[in-house]
Amino acid sequence: MEGLLEEIVAKYNYWIYVVLMMIGFYAMIAKRNLVKKLIGMNIFQTAIILFFVSTGVKRDAGLPIVDKDLALAGAIDVATVVNPLPHVLMLTAIVVGVSVTGIALAVIMRVYREYGTLEEDEILEKIGR
Amino acid sequence: MKLLALAATLLTGALLLYGTADFPAWGDPQSPASTHVSAGYIETAVQETHTPNLVAAVLGDYRAYDTMFELVVIYCAGIGVVGVLRRVRE
Numbered sequence: 090m091e092g093l094l095e096e097i098v099a100k101y102n103y104w105i106y107v108v109l110m111m112i113g114f115y116a117m118i119a120k121r122n123l124v125k126k127l128i129g130m131n132i133f134q135t136a137i138i139l140f141f142v143s144t145g146v147k148r149d150a151g152l153p154i155v156d157k158d159l160a161l162a163g164a165i166d167v168a169t170v171v172n173p174l175p176h177v178l179m180l181t182a183i184v185v186g187v188s189v190t191g192i193a194l195a196v197i198m199r200v201y202r203e204y205g206t207l208e209e210d211e212i213l214e215k216i217g218r
Numbered sequence: 219m220k221l222l223a224l225a226a227t228l229l230t231g232a233l234l235l236y237g238t239a240d241f242p243a244w245g246d247p248q249s250p251a252s253t254h255v256s257a258g259y260i261e262t263a264v265q266e267t268h269t270p271n272l273v274a275a276v277l278g279d280y281r282a283y284d285t286m287f288e289l290v291v292i293y294c295a296g297i298g299v300v301g302v303l304r305r306v307r308e
């Protein structure tokens with residue numbers, strides 16, 4: 090029990106993101122409303138993005154904006170700057186996520202216009218299944 | 219049905235938490251993500267690109283094509299939205 094508690098304290102970021110991911114995953118597979126499903130997908134995505142950003146963190150390190158003169162002299166201590174690569178790659182992921190969300194919202198609007206409802210079972214009833 | 223969904227969610231979460239046992243602790247400067255290529259970027263990015271903001275240096279200098287095609291992704295999404303929402307006159 091003591092070991093588990095220490096494990097949680099040392100890695101609490103992963104625990105938070107796993108819980109956040111579980112919320113989003115449950116919303117995606119259990120909710121019947123299409124908008125709620127989409128919100129679940131966004132929560133899921135946020136959990137993954139936060140997870141990757143958190144892998145770049147170094148304790149007591151500063152922003153990845155460095156002193157130019159110091160850097161040109163080659164005197165940057167790597168441990169004092171957080172890892173910039175996860176941040177950059179997650180910017181890309183955010184862009185893709187926004188695109189997917191936009192398309193999904195458009196499709197949801199179209200579905201509502203066509204069937205007059207966003208509830209999954211009512212739509213399935215209307216298309217005769 | 220909801221019970222099945224809850225069971226699947228809890229199972230996935232438990233597996234992920236089991237997987238975190240091998241992960242480095244929070245804020246560890248010696249974690250694998252921070253020791254291999256990223257140290258090289260931090261040390262040489264300013265000499266190679268003259269951009270003090272390392273995120274902007276990687277995004278705009280090292281990965282400029284990636285950033286450009288991100289714009290293509292947004293453009294395609296916009297076209298898709300217009301195509302889905304357009305009302306066709308009968």
